[in-house]
Amino acid sequence: MTVPEEMATTRSGPTKARILAAASQLLLEQGTTSLSVRAIAQQAGVSTMGIYSHFDGKQGVFDALYREGFERLARALERALKIPDPREAARLGTQLYLELAQDYESHYRLMFGERAGRFEPSETARADALRAFELLVQLMAKLMPVRNSGATHLCHAVAFWAQLHGYVSLQQQMLPHLPAQQDWDKQVLRTMDDMIERLAQGDVPGAQR
Amino acid sequence: MTVPEEMATTRSGPTKARILAAASQLLLEQGTTSLSVRAIAQQAGVSTMGIYSHFDGKQGVFDALYREGFERLARALERALKIPDPREAARLGTQLYLELAQDYESHYRLMFGERAGRFEPSETARADALRAFELLVQLMAKLMPVRNSGATHLCHAVAFWAQLHGYVSLQQQMLPHLPAQQDWDKQVLRTMDDMIERLAQGDVPGAQR
DNA sequence: GCCATGATATAACAGTGTTATGATCTGTCA
DNA sequence: TGACAGATCATAACACTGTTATATCATGGC
Numbered sequence: 001m002t003v004p005e006e007m008a009t010t011r012s013g014p015t016k017a018r019i020l021a022a023a024s025q026l027l028l029e030q031g032t033t034s035l036s037v038r039a040i041a042q043q044a045g046v047s048t049m050g051i052y053s054h055f056d057g058k059q060g061v062f063d064a065l066y067r068e069g070f071e072r073l074a075r076a077l078e079r080a081l082k083i084p085d086p087r088e089a090a091r092l093g094t095q096l097y098l099e100l101a102q103d104y105e106s107h108y109r110l111m112f113g114e115r116a117g118r119f120e121p122s123e124t125a126r127a128d129a130l131r132a133f134e135l136l137v138q139l140m141a142k143l144m145p146v147r148n149s150g151a152t153h154l155c156h157a158v159a160f161w162a163q164l165h166g167y168v169s170l171q172q173q174m175l176p177h178l179p180a181q182q183d184w185d186k187q188v189l190r191t192m193d194d195m196i197e198r199l200a201q202g203d204v205p206g207a208q209r
Numbered sequence: 210m211t212v213p214e215e216m217a218t219t220r221s222g223p224t225k226a227r228i229l230a231a232a233s234q235l236l237l238e239q240g241t242t243s244l245s246v247r248a249i250a251q252q253a254g255v256s257t258m259g260i261y262s263h264f265d266g267k268q269g270v271f272d273a274l275y276r277e278g279f280e281r282l283a284r285a286l287e288r289a290l291k292i293p294d295p296r297e298a299a300r301l302g303t304q305l306y307l308e309l310a311q312d313y314e315s316h317y318r319l320m321f322g323e324r325a326g327r328f329e330p331s332e333t334a335r336a337d338a339l340r341a342f343e344l345l346v347q348l349m350a351k352l353m354p355v356r357n358s359g360a361t362h363l364c365h366a367v368a369f370w371a372q373l374h375g376y377v378s379l380q381q382q383m384l385p386h387l388p389a390q391q392d393w394d395k396q397v398l399r400t401m402d403d404m405i406e407r408l409a410q411g412d413v414p415g416a417q418r
Numbered sequence: 419g420c421c422a423t424g425a426t427a428t429a430a431c432a433g434t435g436t437t438a439t440g441a442t443c444t445g446t447c448a
Numbered sequence: 449t450g451a452c453a454g455a456t457c458a459t460a461a462c463a464c465t466g467t468t469a470t471a472t473c474a475t476g477g478c
Binding site: 114162179 | 242321327338339342363364368371372375376379381388
Binding site: 037038057 | 465466
């Protein structure tokens with residue numbers, strides 16, 4: 001029905017980008033709960049209806065922000081994959097992941113759970129998420145002995161992701177309520193380092209039968 | 210629309226419990242997004258104002274559900290702590306944690322992030338959460354060599370929790386979008402088993418400097 | 419020139435949490 | 449028993465939310 005390429009030259013292109021930028025900024029500053037259609041429209045200098053002309057309502061904007069977050073994550077993992085040394089690559093990937101989760105906390109929460117309102121990512125958005133995950137699998141595969149199967153890579157990528165995401169999630173939501181945790185970031189990096197070392201040495205006892 | 214006889218004896222006591230039960234049921238069936246004040250009131254056979262008489266509005270109801278979830282978790286961990294063998298205790302704790310996350314998914318999501326609307330747990334609610342966490346620390350302390358410090362116990366309890374919560378969180382939110390993961394539960398239990406074994410053997414390389 | 423199409427603005431609708439206001443009922447005390 | 453105090457009730461209103469409808473306006477193509 002709509003052909004974005006042709007409209008991009010006229011005027012809807014920039015305004016669409018401006019709406020997205022406004023939404024992203026509001027999301028960064030005030031979180032998902034304060035992100036209303038009217039607020040986005042006002043911030044972008046557009047009528048409320050503009051959100052429905054250029055996007056598919058709030059769903060569409062959330063979808064774009066969701067994709068934006070996963071594209072950022074994919075770029076970070078690609079950057080890590082360029083490092084030749086597998087352990088260094090995995091470490092950089094971990095570090096960039098943590099930085100992204102910290103700098104774009106609201107985006108991160110939109111990506112992982114917290115489906116604000118009734119938001120569900122679209123098919124294409126989920127494809128972006130999947131692509132980021134595949135890059136993580138590559139990062140893990142690089143780390144492990146070559147004779148391991150793809151299924152093994154996938155298992156350990158999920159375990160690695162779960163550990164990392166678990167830390168981020170707990171930090172974002174429970175950390176202020178927990179007994180004083182000094183050097184949280186250091187502990188996370190140390191734990192992930194240990195995990196990387198174990199994977200590199202193939203020391204995963206009952207991992208694959 | 211008069212109130213029936215049976216509940217007229219002592220008004221505020223049972224009705225408060227009935228509201229909470231109705232909210233909990235609606236949360237289980239329809240999730241946080243469909244949990245409106247009017248829906249709770251209707252389900253409980255109470256006027257909308259009843260939510261504000263017996264609770265402090267929606268915040269209060271969410272707070273009660275939050276506490277309910279963490280009390281359930283604490284009971285599960287207490288049950289696990291009764292097992293004499295440390296490894297078996299940790300394994301049972303893991304299993305009960307996973308069951309709770311599955312059977313009360315919406316409660317779990319309310320407890321960990323997804324602060325629906327502008328919900329923030331109260332002081333007492335956070336105390337309940339902290340108590341559940343302390344039981345987890347006990348479960349970990351039981352597992353580890355006695356000469357380790359309390360700080361070490363805490364670090365590993367957090368790492369354990371992060372791994373477990375990470376799995377649950379990914380399962381709840383990303384699993385349907387990931388490439389086919391057969392035997393997810395089995396993988397989780399295996400990973401946690403490995404972690405338990407490492408902790409029991411004191412095999413935590415760079416964990417404490 | 420004109421018309422058609424898309425973006426705009428305004429308003430309205432249904433829903434949300436919350437507050438205000440009397441009316442009704444309960445328990446207590448004189 | 450009778451009456452007052454306080455809690456609980458129903459109803460309505462307010463300020464929001466996302467969304468839809470409608471009418472005005474500007475622009476591009478013939």
